Amino acid sequence: MPVGQRVKRGLVMQDTGRDEPRGVALAVTAYLLWGVAPIYMKLMAHVPAVEFVAHRVLWSLPVAGIVLILLRRTDDLVAALRDPKMLRMAFLTSGLISVNWAIFVWAISNGQAIDAALGYYINPLFSVALGALVLRERLARNQLIAIGLAACGVLVLVIEAGDLPWVSLALTVSWGFYALFKRSLPIGPNQGFLLEVLILCPPALAYVLWLGVSGQGTFGMSGLDTLLLIGLGPVTAAPLMIYANAAKLVRLSTIGILQYIAPSMILLTAVFLFGEEIGRGRMIAFPLIWAGLVVYTLPMLRQVRRS
Numbered sequence: 001m002p003v004g005q006r007v008k009r010g011l012v013m014q015d016t017g018r019d020e021p022r023g024v025a026l027a028v029t030a031y032l033l034w035g036v037a038p039i040y041m042k043l044m045a046h047v048p049a050v051e052f053v054a055h056r057v058l059w060s061l062p063v064a065g066i067v068l069i070l071l072r073r074t075d076d077l078v079a080a081l082r083d084p085k086m087l088r089m090a091f092l093t094s095g096l097i098s099v100n101w102a103i104f105v106w107a108i109s110n111g112q113a114i115d116a117a118l119g120y121y122i123n124p125l126f127s128v129a130l131g132a133l134v135l136r137e138r139l140a141r142n143q144l145i146a147i148g149l150a151a152c153g154v155l156v157l158v159i160e161a162g163d164l165p166w167v168s169l170a171l172t173v174s175w176g177f178y179a180l181f182k183r184s185l186p187i188g189p190n191q192g193f194l195l196e197v198l199i200l201c202p203p204a205l206a207y208v209l210w211l212g213v214s215g216q217g218t219f220g221m222s223g224l225d226t227l228l229l230i231g232l233g234p235v236t237a238a239p240l241m242i243y244a245n246a247a248k249l250v251r252l253s254t255i256g257i258l259q260y261i262a263p264s265m266i267l268l269t270a271v272f273l274f275g276e277e278i279g280r281g282r283m284i285a286f287p288l289i290w291a292g293l294v295v296y297t298l299p300m301l302r303q304v305r306r307s
Helices: 021-042 049-071 074-081 084-109 113-134 141-161 166-182 189-214 223-246 252-258 261-272 279-306
Strands: 005-008 011-014
Touching: 021 084, 021 223, 021 252, 021 261, 049 074, 049 084, 049 189, 049 223, 074 084, 074 189, 084 113, 084 166, 084 189, 113 141, 113 166, 113 261, 113 279, 141 166, 141 279, 189 223, 252 279
Parallel strands: none
Antiparallel strands: 005 011
């Protein structure tokens, strides 16, 4: 087998050891799409978060299904549906991603986009800590320092507000565990996303139908709202699938550097478009967390330069 490839239950995962220009372009595109997503969500701030997520699931299904048919990878999905162990793990990951989506939507709709950005800044460092605690991965000195700086930033927010930054921490924890358990799904990312959407589809459809029957639903109430809800399909599925293809063409270290594009755009959007205030605690906490990210990212930059 060629160097840089590994097999996992019949799937060949490619690691080229270098960055393909097309892969970098795809990764940047995915993060840019995630970065502007809050603007789309703000247009639908009047839609309750749970209803928003339900439509996000329903309209992602045809988009993800068409992509998988075009890629001719439906056999992998059928095999996954017949595997009880894989289904149990997919139920867990689908639950985590739906919680993450709901919290993010609620944060954008309720003027807490800055806290959402903070959560996604903390997430890489939380994932490193999670790897050490759960997977027994050894931490380098720079990683320990980075985690310590992020913890200090969170502590500043607790002291300033007198409470935990629940939105930030909930986004960090839900996405961190989602990424951790997602590693246990021996299936391609596109197939895995469709599998999760299929699992979430029955309760999402039941909830939307109940809202419609009871007269509480948003769908169909106005032409604009209906179009925006339908648009959640490509808005949700497109960046995820673009990212999935990018990950095959670029190194993990490059992905680690590019991932800060989205929270940076969310932060700028929150301040300059949504008019949210940073506040004294955040003005201290953000630089601490950014410093931690710099310490964490520097070795990746050196690796990219050496390569």
